Amino acid sequence: MTGTTTPAPGAAKPTHVRRGVPVRTPHQAAKAGGGRLGGPLAALPWALPAFAFVGVLLVYPFFRSVYGSFFEENGFTSSFTGLDNYTRLADDPIFGRSLLNTLMWVAGTLLLPVLAGLLIAVATHRMRFGGIAQLVIVLPFAISGAATAVLWNFMLTSEGAVNQVLRGVGLDSWAQPWLLEWPQNTLSMIVASTWQATGLNVVLFAIGLRAIPRETVEAAELDGASGWRMFRYVTLPQLRAVTVVVVGMAIVNSLKAFDMIWILTKGGPARSSETLALSMYRETFRLFHVGYGSAIALVLSVIVVASSWMYLRRQMPDVSGTAAQS
């Protein structure tokens, strides 16, 4: 409770009073409308700069995009077309493919880097030279997405390293143009992205593992837990908080995947590997279909916000509890 600064009335013995930050109760705040500390409006001047920043950088552009999506605009002329841009989305096979690719990115990014990060972190935890192993895996994370894409381009082209290795070991039939055909171009890029993104997940899970109380593990060991059972019933539940962060980041990162795809395939060939972020970029800035691009951006924003909100609401009981009460 907030009133810990004074002992509870009627207590038999004076208890130790913990010094805490003075906190006003809602009752006090309401009463203090014209008081020394000022009413709720007194905070406004302090909050205004923050409101202004968020308004100018986030809220206005968002609503401007929503407004723009009802227009056919080419950068010079603009005409109101109502929901035409949205009906066009429904008919556009490229948008459909783009949506599918985006979902593949979400699924792939959730499955591969998160799982690989968890497994590597657990496997190298308390292992001899585990820190060094983790460092090696973390290193690709230090490379920018663009540089990673250039590196993987050497590997994934028809004459690239992957096919040369496959041919070298006699697996000629496995060699293929990785970036030229759908869906393997999207899948290949997800693997390349996994190579880079796993490192951060390893770090986060390693921190989570170190935060598990020693006593908990020892108690579980005394109860006879080890191996898989220890991982399933002790380690994994203890990693819940970290997992929420890792998965949340993976969802958002996969939805805004751009640099890797842009450098490796430019969304091609024939727009087969575009994601929503790329389609939005191409329509707006290459084809100057500004209104249509805004409509795609809005769909992407709705997906990002909805999936993040649903996920966090589900995974963070405290947040959902407060939200439910309010």
Added chain:
Amino acid sequence: MSGSRHPSMDRRTLLVAAASCALATACGTAAGQPPGKVAVLGDSLPWEKPMAAAGAAMKTVASLQLVPEVNPSLESFEQIVRSSLRTNKTPDMLKYWSGYRLRDLARTGGIEDLTDQWDGAVAKGWVDPSLRGAFTHRRRVYGLPMNLAYWVMFYNPQVFREHDIKTPETWDGFLAACARLKKAGITPLHGTAADRWPSFIWFQEILSRQDPRFYQDLMNGRERYTDPRAERALRTIASFFDKDWFTPMDLSHTDAAAALVRGTVGMVACGTWLGSTLAGAGGKPGDSVGAFVLPMADPKARPSVIFESSALVATVKGADHDEAVEAAGTWLHPAVMRAFSGALQDGCPNPKVKAANPVIAGLAKKVRGDKLWLLNRFWEQGPPELVEATVDDLAGFLLNPSSYRSTLRTMQGRADEAWKVWREAERS
């Protein structure tokens, strides 16, 4: 709280300074270059030095100096141009594309009519008059040619000699050269969909060799993609795939240039600007690098060659408008052109200036000597958004050559829509 006064004063001063700077930036007008200097905004880093060389040369003939400014991101460059053209913060001059992309810009009213400068250059013999169409909008000229790249077949003369192949003079000679190279274990042709835009190269080359008139009419919306002549061009390309004459479709031009110099790829179709990449890969003009104009498939057709030329444009609202227009008047001066194309190592639109690169000089001599019909490149032909979309269609065809009929139908559907929009805009 003692002692907090000075820091808070400092913070206040800092905030005021920052706010003033932001306000000045937001409200200020373009300062432009000092008198005697004109900035030219471009999208290509390799063009920076040639532009500076041209600028220095211009100073000797017109007391004006061109100052290159480069935004190497193509997308960002286009955004700056399009968004600033109506404001007084627009660049003074631009390196832009010719053809429909230039027309698209000209109809905004934001770029200067340079017809007088063009006519002046023609009168002095400083420019090939046949290039006029590529820089024209509603019969007025809105840009001056900067470079003149021909689209040719690069090859390795040493490899050709080794396998007893003559530089093709006829279409059959070209097919025989491909077959001979294939037999020798060399991939005859570079084909690619890497980086998107090169997907149009083979369609452009084959169509213009088979029927240049039809190419010109199709590109200008007077013919249809579903025409049997367009289908024949794609079938010819498909037959090259059947014979396994192409490299993998993800081989970039840079890698292809290196492969040509090494002798593992027989021929690379590209603009003469590839010369600098070939030189970078160790190619020696005349020794390991040669080039020829692909012979006409139909001997009765008018001999032609595809060209590519960037446009020097002056903006209407640029800070140094008058100086920019004056600079445009001397851009095609032989001294300026010599400095520019010499540094760029590309062909020159001024016939009085010989190309510094012997391979390109030889090609220019042939083009002018044989009076080849100069056809603008696919990328600059047709409404820009149609071109942007059809290169993706052609990429789809290159990866699945049997889809040529459906590709052409899709392309025609796009063309119908794009031309309708374009013509409506033309009327307005």
